[in-house]
Amino acid sequence: MRVSLIQMNSQDNKAANMADAKALIARAVAEDRPDLIVLPEMWTCLSENIEAKRAAAEDLPAGNAAGGEAYELMRSLAVEHKVMLHGGSILERAGEKFFNTTIAFDRDGREMARYRKIHLFDVVTPDGKTYRESNTVEGGSEVVTFKAAGRTFGCTICYDLRFPELYQALARRGAEVIFVPAAFTLQTGKDHWEVLLRARAIETETYILAPGQCGSYGGGKRANYGHSLVANPWGHVIAKAQDSVGHISARLDFDYLASVRAAIPVHQHKKLV
Secondary structure (H helix, E strand, O other): EEEEEEEOOOOOOOHHHHHHHHHHHHHHHHHHOOOOEEOOOOOOOOOOOOOHHHHOOOHHHHHHHOOOOHHHHHHHEEEEEOOOEOOOEEEEEEOOEEEEEEEEEEEOOOEEEEEEEOOOEEEEEEOOEEEEEEOOEEEOOOOOOEEOOOEEEEEEOHHHHHHHHHHHHHHHOOEEEEEEEEEEEEEHHHHHHHHHHHHHHHHHEEEEEEEEEEEEEEEOOEEEOOOOEEEEEOOEEEEOOOOEEEEEEEEOOOHHHHHHHHOHHHHHOOOOO
């Protein structure tokens, strides 16, 4: 399976971000012909302003009903390019509540999965910047996997990365590939991003697909680390971006995954649940 990860520098202009995503996906398809494309976290809007972020939020449809602008763009791009499309995350409006939500589509534009980010980023980083994701959204509560192209995929978003019990839950449900779309801060990312991603790959013996936001936003007040990457089940980084907008691609070898699990069968040795 060939995968492409899209790295963006989203701002608070939803229309411009959507145009950027469309162009970046078209480029990835033209250059690398992927089977699966993955967008970063909150690719439709990154802003310091809560109201601006909520203005970009979308109600997600039920059944085959039409969705909002970003939802329909993702669906149409999956159909146009005949790819599976994991939509990173967007801000979902659900009545009076908001969630940081993943949507994934198959090649025919059918929705395969929704996942609401469980762990919210409420911290003060070492450089003194305060982040309160819970001021904007509520946390989800469901562990989500889905099947596509004969494989099992698991969903996480950004700060979830620091909670290995979620990844173990996905592994118990048969995940072979785990998504980590992110807007990881520059301050923490430079020390923790790759280390944590490789650790989760090794612990679960899965492929980790982690597309990130890069560069500054919020008038230069905030900065994301970028360095989107793909880690294999042995923990090796097999594709990695730097700190600029673009895409990376890699091939997922499921025979190799099986050989890793046979060599070190941790899934058979677990004593605690």
